[in-house]
Amino acid sequence: MEQFAVLTTDERGIGAGVIESCQRGDREAFRALFETYKDRVFSVALYFFGGDDALASDVTQQVFLKLFTRIAQFRHESEFTTWLYRLTTNVCIDEQRRRRRFDPLAAIAPHKTPRARDAAEERVMRGEVACEIASAVAGLKPKLRIAILLKYFEELSYAEIAAALGCSPGTVASRINRGHKILARRLGHLRGTVFHES
Amino acid sequence: MKVELDNIFGRHAARRLSAFAHGELSDAEAARVAEHLRSCATCRAEFDEIKFGIRLAETLPAREAPASLWGGIEASLARDSAPRARRATGARFRSLTTSRLAVVSCALVLLLVGGVAWLHFRPSPGGAWDVSAVAGAPTVGQSRVEKRGRLTVGEWLETDARSRAVLRVADIGEVEIDPGTRLRLVETGQTEHRIELEHGRVSARVAAPPRVFFVDTPSAVAADLGCAYTLEVDGAGRGLLQVTSGWVALEAKGRESKVPAGASCATQPGAPPGTPYFGDATPAFVVALSRFDFAQGGDEALSVVLEEARARDTLTLWHLLARTEASGAGCGRRPAASDDGKQRPSGGARNITGAGRVATGARGVRRRSLL
Numbered sequence: 176m177e178q179f180a181v182l183t184t185d186e187r188g189i190g191a192g193v194i195e196s197c198q199r200g201d202r203e204a205f206r207a208l209f210e211t212y213k214d215r216v217f218s219v220a221l222y223f224f225g226g227d228d229a230l231a232s233d234v235t236q237q238v239f240l241k242l243f244t245r246i247a248q249f250r251h252e253s254e255f256t257t258w259l260y261r262l263t264t265n266v267c268i269d270e271q272r273r274r275r276r277f278d279p280l281a282a283i284a285p286h287k288t289p290r291a292r293d294a295a296e297e298r299v300m301r302g303e304v305a306c307e308i309a310s311a312v313a314g315l316k317p318k319l320r321i322a323i324l325l326k327y328f329e330e331l332s333y334a335e336i337a338a339a340l341g342c343s344p345g346t347v348a349s350r351i352n353r354g355h356k357i358l359a360r361r362l363g364h365l366r367g368t369v370f371h372e373s
Numbered sequence: 374m375k376v377e378l379d380n381i382f383g384r385h386a387a388r389r390l391s392a393f394a395h396g397e398l399s400d401a402e403a404a405r406v407a408e409h410l411r412s413c414a415t416c417r418a419e420f421d422e423i424k425f426g427i428r429l430a431e432t433l434p435a436r437e438a439p440a441s442l443w444g445g446i447e448a449s450l451a452r453d454s455a456p457r458a459r460r461a462t463g464a465r466f467r468s469l470t471t472s473r474l475a476v477v478s479c480a481l482v483l484l485l486v487g488g489v490a491w492l493h494f495r496p497s498p499g500g501a502w503d504v505s506a507v508a509g510a511p512t513v514g515q516s517r518v519e520k521r522g523r524l525t526v527g528e529w530l531e532t533d534a535r536s537r538a539v540l541r542v543a544d545i546g547e548v549e550i551d552p553g554t555r556l557r558l559v560e561t562g563q564t565e566h567r568i569e570l571e572h573g574r575v576s577a578r579v580a581a582p583p584r585v586f587f588v589d590t591p592s593a594v595a596a597d598l599g600c601a602y603t604l605e606v607d608g609a610g611r612g613l614l615q616v617t618s619g620w621v622a623l624e625a626k627g628r629e630s631k632v633p634a635g636a637s638c639a640t641q642p643g644a645p646p647g648t649p650y651f652g653d654a655t656p657a658f659v660v661a662l663s664r665f666d667f668a669q670g671g672d673e674a675l676s677v678v679l680e681e682a683r684a685r686d687t688l689t690l691w692h693l694l695a696r697t698e699a700s701g702a703g704c705g706r707r708p709a710a711s712d713d714g715k716q717r718p719s720g721g722a723r724n725i726t727g728a729g730r731v732a733t734g735a736r737g738v739r740r741r742s743l744l
Binding site for chain 1: 392
């Protein structure tokens with residue numbers, strides 16, 4: 176979890192001045208906003224689409240282009256991050272719908288065959304376990320997947336996720352709970368090896 | 374802000390365990406869950422599973438966005454800001470309010486009105502089609518189409534994320550062009566009109582004899598048989614045709630799929646066109662069909678198609694009949710030779726060839742146990 180700097184809302188966000196500069200068309204402010212959020216948006220897109228770098232790059236570009244072209248409409252009635260993550264969610268889900276229409280096979284969740292337990296430690300070294308977890312996350316239903324990703328990559332509270340997704344905190348709690356259970360079930364073969372029981 | 378979950382709290386605490394682990398419950402609720410966990414072995418086991426799920430999710434590493442991303446965004450922003458700059462220049466020009474300028478402006482307006490009227494009412498000569506901007510500013514070649522323009526043979530028409538256009542297909546119909554589309558006029562004449570759709574989405578309405586209007590895509594050619602349809606091509610060259618009236622033929626690799634109103638058909642580069650299916654077919658039917666057409670799904674995929682087929686799906690089965698025959702029983706399965714060297718079916722009546730199974734399926738739709 177070192178990569179996820181635990182930031183407070185103030186630290187991880189950007190000031191209202193930057194947003195107002197963006198609304199005036201200030202290119203430097205756009206750049207500052209992009210630099211602040213690009214990795215988080217990219218990570219969400221990457222794991223939403225099962226580790227497809229090219230697609231995640233394309234989705235990230237779409238998110239920021241929409242953000243910049245619509246930022247004049249942002250009225251500070253909600254948190255800027257809520258607005259950003261709602262946009263990210265919509266772009267991810269729209270892109271997935273579009274891809275499914277072209278390729279119904281994309282609707283089939285990718286599943287990797289579990290391998291022998293005795294090689295687990297070695298696979299950690301090679302990052303294969305991370306790939307296996309990413310694959311299991313990609314296999315979650317989109318509504319569960321985006322809730323999990325917003326929780327773990329954006330470190331949002333349930334209330335913030337609910338605002339971004341347009342549902343109740345109770346629904347978010349239910350989706351995250353189901354997501355955890357499915358991950359635990361699908362990756363049960365990793366229990367007690369890589370993830371020693373505490 | 375703590376989550377209030379009283380309405381979902383039943384005898385067990387299973388549905389709120391993630392919220393409990395994430396510290397999302399109010400103090401009172403957290404205390405109730407903790408108390409429950411002490412006395413309920415079922416929920417303790419469930420909580421272990423949730424904690425394992427949390428540890429798995431926490432393991433996913435964050436990734437840095439590629440450094441090249443900003444370049445693409447900046448280029449798009451620059452393209453969008455160009456018209457704004459032109460509008461600003463125009464505003465400065467208008468501020469020079471001299472009488473000479475007013476006279477010149479009137480003359481320009483008259484010329485503009487005359488030009489627009491001429492563009493609108495003139496007959497469409499061979500070799501070029503009229504383009505109307507519906508939203509934003511599409512481009513033809515390097516020029517922006519502010520309202521109306523012309524697309525000549527060989528020129529590319531492109532719409533960005535916020536622009537739309539309508540293309541007049543000589544005197545036989547029109548094509549609506551959605552945002553994010555790039556197409557080229559290949560040919561226009563008495564007997565054939567043809568465009569190349571590189572990517573994006575178009576909706577065509579054509580009133581002409583069959584096989585006069587064609588759309589080339591990276592994965593197939595759509596031949597109009599007198600109809601209206603939508604054709605979409607993604608960045609990988611995969612296509613999806615949805616016909617709203619009449620018929621369209623999709624052709625590639627020596628194979629043709631005839632698609633009627635209400636049906637869709639997918640195409641992929643390097644493969645013959647997919648098998649048409651009606652839009653209300655079951656998701657399992659559509660997925661199995663895609664596996665059969667593009668992912669060597671063979672026997673297994675065909676079985677699902679037959680299981681899921683409804684009476685209305687005879688369109689699909691009719692196409693499959695020819696395809697399974699053409700591919701030697703459809704699943705690469707040949708009759709096995711017996712000990713005496715004679716060819717005979719590899720099994721009994723339940724082990725019939727792909728073509729036979731499709732034929733059986735076409736006769737006996739609604740039967741759910743064909744195999």
